Amino acid sequence: MSLDPRRVLVTGAGGRIGRAVLALLADRGIGATALIRSESDHDAVSSLGADRVRAGDAGDPATVDAAITDADAVIHLAARPSPNEGTHVEVFSENTRATYVVLDAAARHGIRRASIASSYAVGGLPFATKPLAVPYVPLDAAAVLQPTDPYALAKRTDELTADMFARRDGMSVVAIRLPFVGSGDDKLAAQADRLAEDPAAGASDLWSYLDTRDAARAMFAGLHAALPGAHVVYVAAPDVLSPLDTDALLDAHHPGVPRRHRFPGRQVPIDLAPAERLLGFRAEHTWSWER
Template sequence: MAARVLVTGAAGRIGRAVLTLLAERGSEANALVLDDPGDLPARLVVTGDAADAKTVGAALEGADAVIHLAAIPTPEHNTAAEVFTANSLTTFTVLEEAGRAGIRHVALASSWGVTGLPWTAAENPHPPYVPVDEAMDSQVADAYGLSKQVDELTARMMARRHGMSVVCLRYPYVGGFEERLLAHAARLTADPAAGARDLWTYLEVHDAARAALLALDVRGSGAHAVHLCAPEIIVPYPTEELLRRYHPGTVLRGPLPGRAAPVDTSAARRLLGFTARNLVGRDGATSR
């Protein structure tokens, strides 16, 4: 386990959960944020743009690992050029400065958006097959999804360039139960079509943080991309029934009994030893 971890985007949803988990495990944290909210449990808080090399260098003081979460999280509120430029340059800068500083373990927030399904211009995009895995061809037609593709390519280059281990975590819809997930479950239960692009997947925020910390323990150099999600979908309907209704041309490569998530997370289990623990139940209740 790393002794001190730089967390970029530390004031965000996953960032705060990561800082809390680091504190619980006795590891120190540095935080890089655009604005200091004043309540982050970090030894060092650096404010500034994660695309600026000097700022990142200052934030790396004493760190021996990096969890890179800073990004524009959707393509909905910025121009395409702003989203692509900010996300791609930020990831390049953080990984380059980390490598130059001797960091050899990085966890990087990628996204379900790398598949292209959430924001493609197509009216009803469909995965070619399920369970979706890391080998599935992307349908990206938006700047955010493209930026995440570039992030993963950057991770591969930086792994070669600096002998680093970089794990790209393809996060789905993430939130806390009371903060986000229960309302999301109710919304999609009422309108399952609204979750079709995400295949009704989700991940509870503390599970998202735990996956990031596990990614720092991957040995050797190289870049890896893994899908993450809860093992069950967030709505109280049979998965195969939803697929027949909303993705009728998608090939079912294996049975998906009950509410099984139509995403293959076996790579995360093999590489990280990660399985999500915090679940939204059939009746909207939560389990841990």
């Protein structure tokens, strides 16, 4: 899995992470087919290096079959990004359908490498409809999931879908559990200010975050898994998006949560080692509080 693909189908290419993926592929000289939801994104994704652009629904088999032609890898990002982006039925059904359609098309076209966007929210806490507790820290992929919302449930279903295609068709599929993602000059800056003012607002996310550029790198790294099969990994910046030390944050906001070890300084309380072992991924961009 060490060789780069020749062409990658990128679904959800018009979104924040999708555009960063297109820029990364262009930098590496890799052909990109951008699947966008709206034709209004056409010029923007073309300017980022996508030499083929298709507009349509990632949940439509005919659209995906047309877009996937000549690709030898898939980065799947298309989804409604929260349980509030439509009705609960729309969020669950559209997100899970798109993942199935994209991986099914990949399998039928003989593609054996795919990276799909899962989410830290799969654990259930960020959009919980009832009080939930983090099982333990550092959080890892073995922790019990507690979905009470359609978005978390859809992401869990996506991971199981990836597992099926890996087992049935011999694909390598990596589900990347992404945390809060943003760029330092806009969305991430606003979140940093919010959590500095109110640390409790980041408790359900364990104050985790990832720069958009690193999110793109993680999705691309998912195409180069060291082992075959289906895998789930958490990725995040190595530090918390808070000026406070991690142990102080945990003492204040997760006092009853089992702590397998202490966390020096502002170390994020998530196990990032599996992503480094499997994908060679480590975040390169961290938030600076000296602005």
